[in-house]
Amino acid sequence: MTTPPTHARAVIIGGGVSGCSVAYHLAKLGWRDIVLLERKQLTSGTTWHAAGLIGQLRASINMTRLAKYSADLYVKLEEETGVATGMRQCGSITVALTEARKEEIYRQASLARAFDVDVQEVGPDEVLKMYPHLNISDVKAAVHLPLDGQCDPANIAMALAKGARQNGAKIIEGVKVTAVNTAEGKVTGVNWEQGEEAGTIDADIVVNCGGMWGRDLAAQSGVTLPLHACEHFYIVTEAIEGLSRLPVLRVPDECAYYKEDAGKMLLGAFEPVAKPWGMNGISEDFCFDQLPEDFDHFEPILEQAVNRLPLLATAGIHTFFNGPESFTPDDSYYLGEAPEVSGYWVAAGYNSIGIVSSGGAGFALAQWINDGEPPFDLWDVDIRRAQPFQKNRHYLRERVSETLGLLYADHFPYRQKATARGVRRSPIHEHLKARGAVFGETAGWERANWFADEGQEREYRYSWKRQNWFENQAREHRAVREAVGLFDMTSFGKIRVEGRDALSFLQRLCANDMDVAPGRIVYTQMLNARGGIECDLTVTRLTETAFLLVVPGATLQRDLAWLRRHVGDSFAVITDVTAAEAVLCVMGPNARSLLQAVSPNDFSNDAHPFGIAREIEIGMGLARAHRVTYVGELGWELYVSSDQAAHVFETLAEAGGDHGLKLCGLHTLDSCRIEKAFRHFGHDITDEDHVLEAGLGFAVKTGKGDFIGRDAVLAKREAGLSRRLVQFQLRDPEPLLFHNEVIVRDGEIVSIITSGNYGHHLGGAIGLGYVPSAGESAADVLASSYEIEIAGERHQAIASLKPLYDPGALRVRM
CATH class of the missing domain: 3.30.9.10 (D-Amino Acid Oxidase, subunit A, domain 2)
Incomplete structure (x- = not known):
């Protein structure tokens, strides 16, 4: 019986294929003080009975990269370790x-x-x-x-374990981790039991590879790991x-x-x-x-x-x-450092594809732990996408009854989960429901995706062609372009950063200049050291020492974690205030006249210019009106105390008939933003995408002083862009773009569409995607002929580096 040591650089919990892969890859990077603890025997949880299918193709380029890495590794592993892996590339x-x-x-x-x-x-x-x-x-x-x-799953794990041992890792069976110890928000080690014995290992890093036991172990440390x-x-x-x-x-x-x-x-x-x-x-x-x-x-x-x-x-x-x-609520596994506890890492929740995933996941996580940042964009599986409420076991039980089957269901665009719905709702949810809203779900939020007409069924009819809400979206889209639309965006993440050092803290994290007058709204990104985009947000200076950060609802936990990771000794308080305010977006050329009808405040350009937030009266309530837009039109986001949101909505709805007001859903928000070539985090911009290559250099102010990513921005300006984000419109108005369609330049496949939707004003499908451009000018990029390949068929496309809709941004400043 081997007794665990008293100290380790890293402790890995769980001896399935995931834990063995993490140990193997950390050891390969030269980490010698590694201990893997397995409660029973290696592979005894799920690995031993896995089917062992090795399929390389996944839904995104980086998930495919990891699956291909696994396949390549398993082919070589037998020769390296002498353990027969049963790996056969039988197709x-x-x-x-x-x-x-x-x-x-x-x-x-x-x-x-x-x-x-x-x-x-x-x-x-x-x-x-x-x-x-x-x-x-x-x-x-x-x-x-x-x-x-296909392969022998148990032997794959055994080969990884042997490879880890050969490179200095300790693997000890029959040892149960009873607790992960923490102090001041950081991991300090683990407690263990081995028969009648018990002890503690002091450690800097703990990796939870506990599989189906991982959720309950994580919960002991306040870490959200939603799986069932x-x-x-x-x-x-x-x-x-x-x-x-x-x-x-x-x-x-x-x-x-x-x-x-x-x-x-x-x-x-x-x-x-x-x-x-x-x-x-x-x-x-x-x-x-x-x-x-x-x-x-x-x-x-x-x-x-x-x-x-x-x-x-x-x-x-x-x-x-x-x-x-x-299984997990979204059929993707979890990888990365838990946002709640520094040094607490996770690799778990593999949704029955753990064998093909674990080789690449172990490689990526080891690189991430070693370098302090992921080797490439891993948002698809990042633990920071998990929402705290998702640890609820009733919710998980309901949801995973569906997600197992979704692995082989038709993966239609816009497909919504049917189970475990209604957890997070806007204060005006019932108002929208009564008016025909058909809801989708993001991060647990019920959001109106489109509005059914009277007598129309309020259900999705999924297809790869035009779905049953296509014409509803078209009418909503035209209302935003020609009159006025109202969107419920209460799901926005809202973060207050305040205190003596709030300005200096945000200046260090944000690429744009935060030293603006109170009331000013700044669009910015937070960058990593490589110039990649960690957060995409607006920052409103409320007072000299208080700022409001508005982020996508899906990235709230990620963005909070990024802020807390970097706050250090700064005298700045970070508070999630998402639930405190509803957000009603009034957008379109008639937005000013509608607001003027329900408020005594002046909404003229002189009184309320673009990029300014101020308090207004509306109906019998108050709101903070932010003049910004994600649809490319004149408009305001109204931040309303949750208790007054229903009244403000009713006031707008009652007055709206005289101004052509139409309730609009998230599908229309997306189709309008893509006509304007506005970027979407997680698709068009990620931590792997350089801010300049994403076309967002206008939001970067290197002259303000030092900030994270500044050196990478200056270096890229000096070296030139290696690729550019291009907007495409299909010449044929019939085909549709969603994302992951193939970009063909002068007959050669060069990239993929990062996001797509239908441009109802422009009259065709619109997509964004990166095009390699090393050593080329903008004119060179546009001089090529482009096609988009959809299911094997190629369609001619117009390419543009400027927004195809309102390239001069005149409409937002009407």
């Missing part, structure tokens, strides 16, 4: 049984080529040649990735005579995947309504355990599988397996 086939699924997998194939992943679109007859046992009678199309594969176990089912047949090696097969329209292994067939399922498990905690004795069989639950999947693969009808079932795996 994979995904088949489509519907036209909608065909569109989805063809879009994925286009994306794969942009990510340099080997892929081919294949027809039913070609599928049959590669998979001769398959019933292809209703197969519409398929894609084949020849370098995908679900039952996951598969069967393994008896040996089937004559069964040759086959690619991994996915039939998402039947919720099924197939893997041939040693002459047997494994059939697994991601059923539409899953079975959450472990609501009241997980037994201390749980180790290499299975859950009770539930054949009735699995039977619908098996019935379809026997039709799809007729040989299953005569194959005996060797194993009916049911084991728990952890």
